[in-house]
Amino acid sequence: MFSKACEYGIRAAIFIACQSVQSRKVGLKEVAKEIDSPESYTSKILQKLVKNEVVLSEKGPTGGFSIEQSILHDLNLEKVVVAIDGDQIFKGCGLGLKQCNAIKPCPLHDSFKEVRDKLQILLQTTTVLELAEKIEYGLGFLKR
């Protein structure tokens, strides 16, 4: 469904959020360890999230990644996904046609659109903060 990069990106965002609610910054090593992802690759993905202003980064000792409170309070999963994978997952044709719309649809267009839209709404209405809280309460896990 999502690319590996996107999966790591979502997990990372949730973990950073967990720490940010406690005003703690986290380093790359800790992120990679806690979400069980390859460190160097995770670094690239975090850079994307920084560029897209989802995550904040600070260099130097005492540096690390965090999510600003103002951002954290309306950061949904869609923003994270789009920052990494783009929006093709919401717009692309299920059967891979370059163009596919109501006027000239693939034979699966209508019903596939329903699933796609449901996914998009799920991502729009799910916040990173809410998932971070699940982790805190031990109701969800980021590895294994």
Added chain:
Amino acid sequence: MFSKACEYGIRAAIFIACQSVQSRKVGLKEVAKEIDSPESYTSKILQKLVKNEVVLSEKGPTGGFSIEQSILHDLNLEKVVVAIDGDQIFKGCGLGLKQCNAIKPCPLHDSFKEVRDKLQILLQTTTVLELAEKIEYGLGFLKR
């Protein structure tokens, strides 16, 4: 959502079905042309469909691909997708955890499962034949 291979595979199955309802076999070249896919790669995908008994192939002149009537009448998209991409799309964790279930779920588990299940039901309840008919009636297209 689906791999490129799977997209080609579904389109190919639909096109072959179109011809099979008229008791016509089709060659690789025609399939690739009509669904706008790379010929050699399509050949590999068709081999998979043959191995999985979705499609029938005959060698030699007058040979080609077809779908048996008996199979055509209860061939849903799920079978085609599983033949090519396997069932990970229905079972895999949205956030990429190796194991993710109700007992130890990722924080997105429940809501993601809904979307995944909706997709699976869509594929189970959609038949290749029904899509082929859409093509016949000009209500759907396999290229562009």
Added chain:
DNA sequence: TTAATTTCGGATATTTTTGTCCACTATTAT
């Protein structure tokens, strides 16, 4: 039987995705 045609299967090539490495810059504490 021979020639033509069509799929099969293995080897190979290309492209994209995933993953690693390292020198560089910024920042902090001493």
Added chain:
DNA sequence: ATAATAGTGGACAAAAATATCCGAAATTAA
């Protein structure tokens, strides 16, 4: 100032997905 620390950015490597090629096997028609 200096040394240590942490993210950045670019080059590179490995793996997977996508795509091509070609000889072999099967089948048909002449």
